[in-house]
Amino acid sequence: MRPSITADDSTKRIIRALERAGYQATPNRRLVARLVASTGGHFTAAELLERGRQERVNIGRATIFRALDLLASLRVVERLDLPTGAHAYVLCDPDEHHHHLVCSTCGHSVDVADGELARLVDEIGRRAGYRIDAHRLELFGMCSACASEQAAVPGPGSPA
Amino acid sequence: MRPSITADDSTKRIIRALERAGYQATPNRRLVARLVASTGGHFTAAELLERGRQERVNIGRATIFRALDLLASLRVVERLDLPTGAHAYVLCDPDEHHHHLVCSTCGHSVDVADGELARLVDEIGRRAGYRIDAHRLELFGMCSACASEQAAVPGPGSPA
DNA sequence: CGGCGGGATGATACCAGGTCTCATCCGCCG
DNA sequence: CGGCGGATGAGACCTGGTATCATCCCGCCG
Numbered sequence: 229m230r231p232s233i234t235a236d237d238s239t240k241r242i243i244r245a246l247e248r249a250g251y252q253a254t255p256n257r258r259l260v261a262r263l264v265a266s267t268g269g270h271f272t273a274a275e276l277l278e279r280g281r282q283e284r285v286n287i288g289r290a291t292i293f294r295a296l297d298l299l300a301s302l303r304v305v306e307r308l309d310l311p312t313g314a315h316a317y318v319l320c321d322p323d324e325h326h327h328h329l330v331c332s333t334c335g336h337s338v339d340v341a342d343g344e345l346a347r348l349v350d351e352i353g354r355r356a357g358y359r360i361d362a363h364r365l366e367l368f369g370m371c372s373a374c375a376s377e378q379a380a381v382p383g384p385g386s387p388a
Numbered sequence: 389m390r391p392s393i394t395a396d397d398s399t400k401r402i403i404r405a406l407e408r409a410g411y412q413a414t415p416n417r418r419l420v421a422r423l424v425a426s427t428g429g430h431f432t433a434a435e436l437l438e439r440g441r442q443e444r445v446n447i448g449r450a451t452i453f454r455a456l457d458l459l460a461s462l463r464v465v466e467r468l469d470l471p472t473g474a475h476a477y478v479l480c481d482p483d484e485h486h487h488h489l490v491c492s493t494c495g496h497s498v499d500v501a502d503g504e505l506a507r508l509v510d511e512i513g514r515r516a517g518y519r520i521d522a523h524r525l526e527l528f529g530m531c532s533a534c535a536s537e538q539a540a541v542p543g544p545g546s547p548a
Numbered sequence: 549c550g551g552c553g554g555g556a557t558g559a560t561a562c563c564a565g566g567t568c569t570c571a572t573c574c575g576c577c578g
Numbered sequence: 579c580g581g582c583g584g585a586t587g588a589g590a591c592c593t594g595g596t597a598t599c600a601t602c603c604c605g606c607c608g
Contacts, residue, residue, distance in 0.1 A: 251555095252555075252556075254555095254556065254557090256556075256557075257556090286557090286558075287557090287558085288557065288558040288559070288560095289558085289559090289560095290557075290558065290559085290560090291556080291557060291558070294556085294557085313565095313566090
């Protein structure tokens with residue numbers, strides 16, 4: 229375990245990214261940054277809104293979306309399509325191209341370096357005669373924490 | 389080029405899949421099958437609805453969605469998340485696990501065999517300590533037809 | 549200090565994709 | 579022919595997201 233990056237660090241990192249790009253770090257945006265940073269996994273705009281309202285009555289839905297958009301454009305946050313078709317956002321590292329591996333149980337998400345994938349994608353494109361501009365890989369599964377928890381408290385029917 | 393599979397073949401294949409799974413091949417579903425098969429690329433439910441209405445006045449939105457759901461559950465059709473965040477559907481081969489490479493210009497889509505990806509995904513999971521249950525790879529680019537068309541009629545600025 | 553301008557904000561209307569309900573309908577089987 | 583379950587259409591509804599618009603706030607300039 230190496231939880232060297234705290235939520236607080238993340239909050240600051242987000243705010244710095246905002247400022248570096250020339251955007252105002254307004255109270256609302258700071259709030260969103262804090263909310264985003266304090267989730268270990270993915271979250272929806274609606275969740276953010278609700279949590280935001282708990283600490284600060286007046287924050288508009290539109291503001292949340294605008295902030296999220298902004299953060300997404302800075303690649304501090306990325307939009308995810310869950311297998312269910314629902315949309316969620318995750319905090320992530322803006323510095324390198326990567327993908328997400330998300331736990332379907334707890335929602336925790338880890339960044340996955342592109343690695344060999346780039347090569348593979350390249351080859352697929354060449355074979356199909358496409359010029360590939362973008363790719364997206366999304367991985368869903370169960371993290372080790374959830375797996376061991378499930379092993380300890382097995383749901384009905386599973387230990388058959 | 390090997391356009392050995394016609395829209396008609398696809399229509400029949402879809403209908404057969406329906407029947408094999410024990411669902412009625414009702415007129416509406418046949419219509420949807422035909423509409424789906426006659427698009428080379430991805431399409432949205434709204435498009436289908438509109439095209440459907442052109443040849444058969446009464447088909448409900450819900451019916452389209454229901455048919456699409458059904459086809460998706462038979463894996464004859466798959467739901468795609470475009471880079472824009474919009475949802476689309478594509479006709480595809482139910483028999484093997486694969487991914488989609490879609491042309492952002494014309495919407496044409498080709499199936500891509502999983503190939504090495506499975507191994508890669510496996511390794512990622514092992515390294516992260518996740519049990520990976522599902523993955524999704526989506527590739528976006530430009531097909532050779534659109535590329536050559538673009539080369540012939542270059543847009544402003546591109547031939548710089 | 550006062551005024552100004554642009555960006556940020558909140559409310560709200562709106563839109564699209566999708567789901568749910570419900571009454572009707574229709575085709576298939578007996 | 580009668581009944582039943584599945585399919586259907588209309589339309590309400592929900593959710594995620596966007597557009598509009600008036601207001602507001604802040605920094606800056608005079």
